[in-house]
Structure formats: structure tokens, C-alpha cells
Amino acid sequence: MNRRFTWFNATSLTLGFVFLYLPILLLVIFSFNESRLVTVWAGFSTKWYVELFQDEAFLDAALVTLRVALLSATIATILGTLAAVVMIRAGRFKGRTLFSGMIYAPLVMPEVITGLSLLLLFVAIGIDRGFWTITIAHITFSMCYAAVVVSSRMVTFDTSLEEAATDLGCTPFQSFIKVTLPIMAPAIISAWLLAFTLSLDDLVIASFTSGPGATTLPMKIYSQVRLGVTPQINALSTILISIVTLGVLTASFLTRRAESKRKADELLAGS
Amino acid sequence: MNISPNKKPSARFAPWDDPAQKPLVRFGNVTKRFGSFTAIDNISLDIYEREFFALLGPSGCGKTTMMRMLAGFEKPSEGTISLGGEDIADIPPYKRPVNMMFQSYALFPHMTVEANIAFGLKQDKWPKQQISERVEEMLSLVQLTKFAKRKPHQLSGGQRQRVALARSLAKKPKLLLLDEPLGALDKKLREKTQFELMDIQEKLGMTFVIVTHDQEEAMTVASRIAVMDDGKLIQVATPEVIYEYPNCRYVADFIGDVNLVEGRISTTAEEMVKLSWAEGQGDIDISYKNGCSAGENACLAIRPEKVHVTREEPQDVDNKIRGVIHDIAYIGNLSTYYVKLGNGQIFRAQESNRRRLANREFTWDDQVWLSWRNTAGVLLQK
């Protein structure tokens, strides 16, 4: 097969990745700028980071966001896994089409509509808006993503493993806990990570469903950004980008190592 | 092992024996390297017009690289390849009068059978009328007229194979390359298709080069076979010669079943050598024309079906050895007897089962005689 890049392919990849990464790179570089002007370099400084960590409003927003994300990702993963089991395993039942429609629809729904409709629900039943309404809203849309991630893995799951467990004396519930879940674990973990990032990222739905006293980080960033580019936002962005990059790189490193270890084991076993 | 039926009973087709004939394809000292790996090692080879030429060898022997160089997908690192006397090294695949039938068939999944066959003709800007006539003709040649409007995924494996054949034949190439053309078919269908291929080749009078790892297939279809190993040509000859007169152990072993008896040449006479092979056993007589000298190490290669098994000591035979039946492999039409000789070597002899099993002459642990004529085997030197 191909052992080298052709000239054309190397150029399109280079241009493509420059387009994707240059904006982020500039953002990161200028978070260390001395000057308040974010587009003119005036020397290295970390003062915006220091300022950021002294800004209580930002710290509060970060705390709210983190709590919402942790809680909503966890519940969304549980519900999403249940939904995936229903979609793949439950066979036919009344309202199955409606059910899978409700799983897939939020994926393509404009955020403004999801946000608006949830807000109107909360108003209609008279719940005070704040931390809990944001969390519930986030659970609702990210559980659909979680369900899709888990079910795409579950489709390829070999059911004879569960049958073997039942044959060896497990109840169906036990075999699910002891056999299915451990094998599904990587998919469930990535579902959780996806739900967590979605919650961390969300601006529109949180803006609709939050109330006084509950401001998430994206909402805070948005209100600042509307006023213009500030080095503080650059610093905050850099921190968030580093966390995500580190997380993704670690995860992919771990899966690749597990993969190559598995391959090496298979080779050893085969020889 | 079936020997290829004699395809040209009247005038023997053997342009390779005629020095006046010009080859269609000539490989001149071709070497092909991929990085530090040498896939083809200094090969020279002529292929003549109207030949059905087989490149035979195990996977990784370089046979596919030979074919890909003919098609134009690879360039030789050294040496020349000429087609009809013209060096084709710098002609890209799309300008060569050579077409290829791919191992995976490579049928375009988004086009109908018809469109697949017409593809190359459209590319050559044939007039519309002629294209449809040619497609028609090709479809009836491979008996797929009814399936013209189907897409490849709506066809069986055998039908796909025939579409691929029709597509590669449509442009009337000077040379058709077939890369393991029957590899994906089951055994029965493969045998039937082999004869279809031969018929088509004969009918169209075209030159075919086939790549295969299946020795029976090569024996059946080919006018000549090139046995390859490790990037080198080992023997190039007709199927009969390859089978009856292999020029080395590798070829003898690769094509069909063979008994190899190691020994040392004790005496040489005119067209006859004696091979001493074990203590206390008589020498083996082997008819041999080329020169060799006494004391040389050599080896007898003899096919199991050339060896007779009898209970009584045979008279009027050139060679005979005593042994005990160690094992019998019954495969219906034939039985192979594994006979243990005095020195412990196992010798295979094959007899056709003209009688029913119950009346079989021999059974396990019977004392038997093996015998064969001195022209039945070949002497392999070194």
C-alpha cells in the first residue's frame, strides 16, 4: 500500500491542520502576552492567569460548571446505558419507534429549541430555575449521546458470552453485571467523557434553563466575549484546552497501549 | 494428479522451440526491489503470442510483481520489459494495450454489469453504436446477457468472475493478465471455469498470462508454466515437462507428489546411471542423458503413480525393492500405499482401485514388492 505521502496529500493535510490548529495556537500564545491588547505581542507574562485565579466570579462559575458536568454526565451515562440496552436488547415493545425517535431527535435538534422547550416546561410546572434545572437539561440531551455511543458498541457484543454466564449459574441480572458491563466498560467510559464535555461546553441550553445565582463558565465567558477579546478569556481558554487535550491524549495513549498489548499477547499465544 | 489434456493434437503449438519466432513479451534481466527487499531477481523470460502462460509459485515468490510490471503498476528497478518489440517501461497503465483481470475482480460497485464492461471502451472513445455491439458480444461470450442491468452485488461469485473477464477482454488487449482469476470460486466451479477460460482463449486467439498458486490449475490451463520461488524462475516448460522432468527438487516437490531417494552415483554408463542409496540394497537404475560422474551425490525423484505394488516378486522390471505396508490412504478412485523400506524410509506408491474395497489386494503389514522402470523417475543432481 501507500508508504509515503504524495505532494498533493501532504499539502492538503498541512493546510487543513494549520486551519484547524492555528487559531487555537494563537489563542494560547497570546494568553501569555504582557499587554492588554490581545493581538500585539508585548512580552511574556503570566499575570492574566494570576488575575483569573483572583476573580471570584470566574471561580464560582467554574465550580458550578464542574458540579453540573460531573452530576449530569454520571446520571446521563446511567440513563443512556439503560436506553442502549432497551434499544438493542428489549426486542419489540409498544412505542419502540417513538423511543428511538426520542433518542435520535435531540442529536439533530437546534440547541435553541431544546433550551426553549425545557425552560417553558420548568416554568409551566413552576420549578425555581438554577443549578438543578441546568443539570436536568444537560442530562436530557447528553443521555441521548451516551445511548448512541453505548449502543454502537453493544450491537457487536457477542450474546453467547451472557448465555455462557447464565449456563454457569448466573441470573440474567448477575450475568449483565459480571460479564456484559465489564466488556462494555470502554464504551461506557467514553460515553461518560462525551457527556461530561458536552455539559462543560454548553452555552445555549444553560442560558435558557439557568436562573439567578447559577452562572456556568460558558455563560460567563460569553458575557465577557460579547464585550470584546480579553487576555483573561485567553488564559481561561488555554487552561480548558490543556485539560481537554491532556485528557484526550491520555485516553488515546491508554487505548493504543491496551491494543498493542492485546496484539502482542495474541502473537505470543499464537506462536 | 491430472496431466493437462493435449490441447493441440494436430500441429503442435510450440513457438518457444522455434528460433524464428519473435516473442510478444520479453523480460530482459528484470530486477525489482521494494526498498531493501528484492522481489524479482534478474529474470529473463519470453512469452509468445497465443500462449496461455502460467506464473506459478507460493505466495511472496514474486509472480504478482511480474504481472503488475506487465500491467504497468510497477516499474522494474533494472532491466527492460518489451511488448511486441517496444520497450513499455515508461508507458502508463492507461495507455498500454494490456488489460488485467483482478483477483478481487475490482468491479465498480456503482455501475451495472453493462457499464462495467463498457467502461474501457468509453475511455477509448469508441462510437456509441460499436460500444453497445461490443458489450453485447462480450455478454454473450460469458453468457451473462440476462444480467446486463444488474449491479455487481446482485451477482453470484461465478457471475462476477465472468463480468470481470468480459470487462478485461472488451478492449481486445494484446495481452490479458489474470491474477488468481479462480481463487475465489469453490472447487467444482473452478474446474468448470478453467475449461471455459481455455475455450475463450482459444476462440479469441489471444495471449493470456495467468498468476496462480494452484498447481493443478496451472497444469490444466497453461501452454507453458514458469515455476517461481523467491524472485527467481526455477523452471519454464510445458506442463508435461514440468511434471515428468522437473529440473530440481523444488519443482518436483511443488508440483504433485514425489518420492525422493537420496544416494550417490556408483557407476555411469551410456544414458544410464546407477544410484547407490542404502546398505544391503541393490543400486537403482536411472535413465539419464546429461553428463554426471561417479561419486557425485544425487537423488531420484519418482512419482507414486509410476511405482507398482505387487505381492509376488515381479519379473522383467528394472528396479524392485521389498517393503512392508505401513499405511494406506484410500481416496476413492485411488489408494496410496505408504511402504516402509528396509532402511526405514517411507515410499509412496499409488494404484487405481479397479476393484471394490472388499476385494482389495493388500492390507496393513503385508510384505510387498515395489517396482518401476528405469525411465519412470528422474535423476536430480546436487
Add this chain to the structure above:
Amino acid sequence: MDRKSGRFLLIGIPYLWLGLLFLVPFFIVLKISLSDIAVAIPPYTPTFDLSAGWGGFTKFLSELDFENYIWLIEDDLYINSYLSSLKIAFFSTLLALLVGYPIAYAMAKAPSEWRPTLLMLIILPFWTSFLIRVYAWIGILKPEGFLNQFLMMLGIIDEPLQIINTDTAVYIGIVYSYLPFMVLPLYSALEKLDGALLEAAEDLGCTAIQAFWKVTFPLSMPGIVAGCFLVFIPAIGEFVIPDLLGGSDTIMIGKTLWADFFSNRDWPLASAVAVVLLLLLIVPIVLFQRQQERAQEAEK
């Protein structure tokens, strides 16, 4: 716990959650879109009062009307918003395809040991905050931003270009943000392509470029269609990009809805806008669904 009630619970919990928090809210949106704006909390009328019994319910129904929808048709702003959303989504999808195809093609043709890395590099931006990625472009596109500095340094322009707060900036933002959605399906379609097909095309007389247009391109069609839908559908309802990068004359429906809701506090009108937007999206969503099903059939 017996099996039957276990199964009931298993299906029931996610079903109930989605029904209550996804389906019911839509009916509420529909209902409020038929209501009138009011200076009250909540800011619409009528509200449904359970204590009034059946009489209250019929009175409630009689007060609903299509006034907001009529307003949507009569006021140019809304028609223009929908049309301009469609236009912007369409052209940015086209642009994303033009930018994404060479990238996906090069990835699929890359040496196989490179591919996991390239794939990760495409997915990585998707995990970083959308808002931050859009924000990054403000610094690049504004009059004293990096792009203008760069172009002036090269001497291509003398005066800074006004890019931020125009439709051009919105196009750039959408292409940038949704590029991974375009590249991934394209890549998976191109990667599946059997190299022997291209060799067969060359063998039958195609140059490399002809082989691309006759074989590679048509066979990557499922990827093209999927990628285009994945960019087009979310781009229509986009709010953040037109709000941060677009100007005051960049009107997109997501932005209009947001303004009606937060600035004008006209909840019934915002709901009507949402209902119409949803109707607008049903066509591409259903088409996309069909295409996905067909692609899955073809896999088998």
C-alpha cells in the same frame, strides 16, 4: 424482582425521562406559540388553571389562536431570517465540503501507521469548547487582528479588511467549527475504497484524475451526503457563531429566536419561531435518516 417487572422498569425509566423532558416540552412550546404575550409571570396568556375544571379548559382552548404565526408571515424579519439561515447553512456546507474533501482524501491515502494519529488530530478540536474555538476567530478576524496584520505586513492590503461582523466571518466560523463532522464521514467512505478499483480504472484507460472522477468520487457519495447533512442541519439553527462573528445585518433564525426570547421577552412569538424552525428541519432530518438507513442496508 421478577423478569417482567424488571423489563418494565428497564424500558420505563429512560422512556419516562425522555417523554417528560423531551416530548412534553414540545407540546408546551406548541401551546405557548398559540398564546398571547402578557406583562405577567409567566409572560403569556392564557395559563392553564386546573381548578377551573372543564369550563376552564374550554375557555383556555378558545383563547388560543394563530396570531403569532400570522405575524411571522407578515413581518419580513422572520421570512428573511429563515431564508438567510438556509442560505448561510447551504453555502457553508458547500465550503466545508470543498475544504474537507482534500483533507479526508489525504487521510485515507496516508500510510496506515499515520492514520490513527491524523484521525485523532481531526477529532481533538471537537472535544475543545465550541465557544472558545469561535472566540479564537474574533482575535484573528477583527480589524486589528492577526489576519489583517499579516496581510498588511505582506503588503497585499493597505487598509484593514472588515471581516468580523460580516457574513464572511459567519461562513468561516461555521466551516471551522463543523469541519470534523464533514471530514469524518468522508474519511470513512474513502478509507473503505478498494485500491484495486482504481487500478482497474487505470488498466482500462483512465488517467489518475479521470479515475478519481469516475470511481473515487461516486463511491464516496454516501460520505459526502452524510457529511453535508451533519453540517447543514446544525448550521441552520446555529446561534453562537452568527452572534459572535456576524454583524447586526447577519440574521439567522437562532439569533432571532434568542432576541425575541431574551431581549423582547415575547415568549409566545419565540415559541412560534421554534415551531416553524422545527418544521423547516424535518425535511433534511428525514432525508438524512433515509440516507443513513440506505447506507446501512448497502453495508450488509
